[in-house]
Amino acid sequence: MGGLSASFLLLIVLLLIADLSFTSATEFFAALRKPEIQAAFRLTLLTCTVASVLSVWVATPLGYLLSRFSFPGRHFVDVIVDIPVVLPPLVLGLSLLILFHQPFPFSSLLSTTGSGSSDTVANRGSPSVSASQAGGVKGEVRRSDGWILETWLRKDCGFPVTYQWPAVILAQFAVSCAFAVRTMRVTFDQISPRAEDVARTLGCSRSQAFLRIALPQAWRGLLTAFTIAWARALGEFGPILVFAGATRFRTEVLSTSVFLELSVGQLDAAVAVSLMMVAMAVCVLLILRWLGTGLSS
Amino acid sequence: MIELQGVSISTGSWQLQDVSFRVERGQYAVVMGKTGIGKTSILECICGLRSVVAGRILISGVDVTGWSPADRSIGYTPQDLALFPTLTVRQHLEFAMQIRRYPRKKIADRVTELADLLQISHLLSRGIRGLSGGESQRVALGRALSAEPALLLLDEPVSALDSKTRQATQKMLKTLNEVTGVTVLHITHNRDEAIALADICFEIGKDDDRGRVSIRTINLREGSRAESDHS
Known part of the structure; x- marks a missing residue:
């Protein structure tokens, strides 16, 4: 038993030693001075932080809901939340790509002239038909492939997502949020609902009891959820590669930097970025450990 | 003042049927019964924290059965007190009044008044960690009474206290009832406690396995059961 445990610990230590011995300090800092790596570092910090804030924002009420209330479909919601955790990363990326580029089902019936979707249809060269041909609805209706989310965002909102930095955040958020929800649910499970009940007898609505009593008690859980979401976002690779691409100075984050440097044979740079990510991960783990110690005390 | 008319409660296979009793304004009522019979559930129904399957709950003649807590x-002090871990003693006393948007002056005056009455003025700036059982009990009582409720519900308020603190707390509870005029419904299974406090005492017993209960008014001081039977 002890030998098995020791072998796992040895494996981790050997991996780190192998990384460290592969590069020198000079090569390490030279790689980190590369403008593209620095840009990736900045984008990583930004996207991980935004994705984590969004994750905690969504996870807090959802975790509370799952912890405190019984409602029809609760188990279904529970399963849905876990899907990003068990889904292969590439599949998640592919699913995001399809979601943003696949015409929405039945939306072709609703698309009318002048809408964003009809532009898409026009671009795709779909034939136009009159209202009578389309089913007798008044006004001209184009038969189209339907309403496409990315087209609407790009043309109507002027905010393209796919292969842009928002795609990085969305890909990170999709996975990070699932972990944040789990953390917040466990946090609220550990807080007795009695105090919230008493608060309600003192005049609070359910939402006031949540905001004034449950949430302040959950602050360590919030920090833990944020940290876990941040760490998970940092390590995200597959969905980002598929949904956001790996374009230098635009959608390149540290995890994709490793891939890009490897793909052009720059092993030194790849290892340097890897070590930087190891250092960031260790920092996150130390914060988590510190939070855990605070919770137990 | 507070009246339960044929109240039935159900949770899974557990049920309590046809609970009826009445407490007049300003009375100190004690409800006794064996552990697990459903005394706390009755209090939770009166608070609105648990829904009733059947029956009506009237406070000052108004049917509040469907009302939110x-x-x-109602001022409610549960058995575990359920103090708010992130608030100070002063914030506990202010809580209900702030929620109800009382004027600042009134909140400050009421906090001073309650702190004096409950003898916790020296604790106002402290958090709840490290408070003794008696001090915690007083804070919970102050929190429940701060918005001047018509009814105070106490779930075994002195069961966890040592004998000296218990006697002091019992005395304080009776004083609170007399000074503030609040109607009190106090749950216990301790007969001595009931004798010391009660203006009126009810004993809950189960008549059958289906949860149908009988509630009898007891004359504690004479040690005999009165004739009235609410079942």
């Missing part, structure tokens, strides 16, 4: 004007 916030609207019932």
Whole structure:
């Protein structure tokens, strides 16, 4: 038993030693001075932080809901939340790509002239038909492939997502949020609902009891959820590669930097970025450990 | 003042049927019964924290059965006190009044008044960690009474206290009832406690396995059961 445990610990230590011995300090800092790596570092910090804030924002009420209330479909919601955790990363990326580029089902019936979707249809060269041909609805209706989310965002909102930095955040958020929800649910499970009940007898609505009593008690859980979401976002690779691409100075984050440097044979740079990510991960783990110690005390 | 008319409660296979009793304004009522019979559930129904399957709950003649806990004007002190871990003693006393948007002056005056009455003025700036059992009990009582509720519900308020603190707390509870005029419904299974406090005492017993209960008014001081039977 002890030998098995020791072998796992040895494996981790050997991996780190192998990384460290592969590069020198000079090569390490030279790689980190590369403008593209620095840009990736900045984008990583930004996207991980935004994705984590969004994750905690969504996870807090959802975790509370799952912890405190019984409602029809609760188990279904529970399963849905876990899907990003068990889904292969590439599949998640592919699913995001399809979601943003696949015409929405039945939306072709609703698309009318002048809408964003009809532009898409026009671009795709779909034939136009009159209202009578389309089913007798008044006004001209184009038969189209339907309403496409990315087209609407790009043309109507002027905010393209796919292969842009928002795609990085969305890909990170999709996975990070699932972990944040789990953390917040466990946090609220550990807080007795009695105090919230008493608060309600003192005049609070359910939402006031949540905001004034449950949430302040959950602050360590919030920090833990944020940290876990941040760490998970940092390590995200597959969905980002598929949904956001790996374009230098635009959608390149540290995890994709490793891939890009490897793909052009720059092993030194790849290892340097890897070590930087190891250092960031260790920092996150130390914060988590510190939070855990605070919770137990 | 507070009246339960044929109240039935059900949770899974457990049920309590046909609970009826009445407590007049300003009375100190004690409800006794064996552990697990459903005394706490009755209090939770009166608070609105648990829904009733059948029957009516009237406070000051108004049917509040479907009302939310916030609207019932009830002060509730659960057995575990459920103090708020992130608030100070002063914030506990202010809580209900702030929620109800009382003027600042009134909140400050009421906090001073309650702190004096409950002898916790020296604790106002402290958090709840490290408070003794008696001090915690007083804070919970102050929190429940701060918005001047019509009814105070106490779930075994002195069961966890040592004998000296218990006697002091019992005395304080009776004083509170007399000074503030609040109607009190106090749950216990301790007969001595009931004798010391009660203006009126009810004993809950189960008549059958289906949860049908009988509630009898007991004359504790004479040690005999009165004739009235609410079942």
